[in-house]
Amino acid sequence: MKKIHIVLFGTGNVGSSLIQQILTAGEHLKEQEGLELKIPVIANSTTAFFQKHNQKPSWETDFKVFGFPYQLQDVLDYVREQEYENLVAVDATASEEFVDNYLTLVKEGFHIVAANKVANTRSSAFYEELRKTLRKNNKFFLYETNVGAGLPVIETLRNFHRSHEEVTRIRGVFSGSLSYIFNTFCEEERAFSEVLSEASEKGFTEPDPRVDLSGKDVGRKLLILGRELGLKKELHEVVIQDLVPRHLNGSSSLENFQKKKKDLDLDFLQLKNQLKQDEVIRHVGELDMKTGKLEVKLSREKKTSALGSLQHADSSFEIFTKSYGEQPVVIKGAGAGAAVTARGVLTDLIKLAEKLPS
Numbered sequence: 001m002k003k004i005h006i007v008l009f010g011t012g013n014v015g016s017s018l019i020q021q022i023l024t025a026g027e028h029l030k031e032q033e034g035l036e037l038k039i040p041v042i043a044n045s046t047t048a049f050f051q052k053h054n055q056k057p058s059w060e061t062d063f064k065v066f067g068f069p070y071q072l073q074d075v076l077d078y079v080r081e082q083e084y085e086n087l088v089a090v091d092a093t094a095s096e097e098f099v100d101n102y103l104t105l106v107k108e109g110f111h112i113v114a115a116n117k118v119a120n121t122r123s124s125a126f127y128e129e130l131r132k133t134l135r136k137n138n139k140f141f142l143y144e145t146n147v148g149a150g151l152p153v154i155e156t157l158r159n160f161h162r163s164h165e166e167v168t169r170i171r172g173v174f175s176g177s178l179s180y181i182f183n184t185f186c187e188e189e190r191a192f193s194e195v196l197s198e199a200s201e202k203g204f205t206e207p208d209p210r211v212d213l214s215g216k217d218v219g220r221k222l223l224i225l226g227r228e229l230g231l232k233k234e235l236h237e238v239v240i241q242d243l244v245p246r247h248l249n250g251s252s253s254l255e256n257f258q259k260k261k262k263d264l265d266l267d268f269l270q271l272k273n274q275l276k277q278d279e280v281i282r283h284v285g286e287l288d289m290k291t292g293k294l295e296v297k298l299s300r301e302k303k304t305s306a307l308g309s310l311q312h313a314d315s316s317f318e319i320f321t322k323s324y325g326e327q328p329v330v331i332k333g334a335g336a337g338a339a340v341t342a343r344g345v346l347t348d349l350i351k352l353a354e355k356l357p358s
């Protein structure tokens, strides 16, 4: 039986669903995959909890009662002392700072599985250094959920790239939260800020929803896909339509944004009122491999079109390639949500296990 020891950073929407899914899938994984996934360490931004063998169904209470303030070094010391084999750090945070730890983690013997998109969208220099460090230490980094949550977008693109299939363009709705927001806002007579709050409550948005509204989250996804295809670009080169008014942007606090988000309502109502009867607003991303242009913007689409008819929090990725010609390969489905994302992370863990020697 192959054993993987997971140190989970981030116990929010995705992290907590992942623990639940791993505990529930335990017997199935043993029988079907010959795999035991153990989670001896869980941590959020302030607190860690160690459970020598594995988390128990009571992990949430255990975490509250027995968790303690920690530094990364405490975790590194603990796992070394326990001599755990096949260590994996799962990054289910949205933290910019946490990514500073990746190189240390790899050098300390961890593979990395990340839902967090930050590491793949830092400078090209960091992107290359991380990969070089992974190769040198014989470690793997999997991040399918960086784009399209649990949808197999990165794997599909990578397969095209590996087999020398030329990907010419990718267009679609890349954001699950903004899909939900515009699908709902265009259909229902509700204030934009109210729909935005609902998307956050459902766990679709980033912890700071301005990361979605500013277009940065979709910008990151475009850059990640572009880099998978060998495009040398930086995040600041993505052309992005920012939907956050200047007085509520990143230089003001999240608390201030939450207090004043009704300030968004009038502009979005005006935008909606400009639509023709058969039109809806969609948040669209486009990557053109020929020109190297990456663009994020709002678009008016016919209700009956592929993007216009999207529902719920669905994303849709239209991938145009040389062999497929004018008919794109389309990957469509929930583009956000704790359950689908956690399932994607769990799938990455299984794929990682396959790469490791028995």
Ligand SMILES: NC(=O)c1ccc[n+]([C@@H]2O[C@H](COP(=O)([O-])OP(=O)(O)OC[C@H]3O[C@@H](n4cnc5c(N)ncnc54)[C@H](O)[C@@H]3O)[C@@H](O)[C@H]2O)c1
Pocket: 009, 010, 011, 012, 013, 014, 015, 043, 044, 045, 046, 091, 092, 093, 094, 095, 097, 098, 115, 116, 117, 145, 146, 148, 149, 176, 203, 204, 205, 206, 207, 335, 336, 337, 338, 341
């Ligand atoms: N929610 C989705 O639908 C979805 C889909 C795909 C990818 N993702 C990605 O998954 C990640 C998590 O999303 P979420 O919705 O679970 O967010 P969340 O806000 O619910 O949870 C974030 C967790 O990270 C912890 N955290 C923050 N900084 C940390 C640090 N420095 N060290 C350790 N823990 C830290 C927080 O305490 C919290 O437990 C994000 O990067 C997001 O982009 C989310």
Ligand SMILES: N[C@@H](CCO)C(=O)O
Pocket: 145, 146, 147, 148, 149, 174, 175, 176, 177, 178, 204, 205, 206, 212, 217, 335, 336, 337
């Ligand atoms: N906030 C992101 C989560 C998935 O990456 C979205 O709305 O698409």
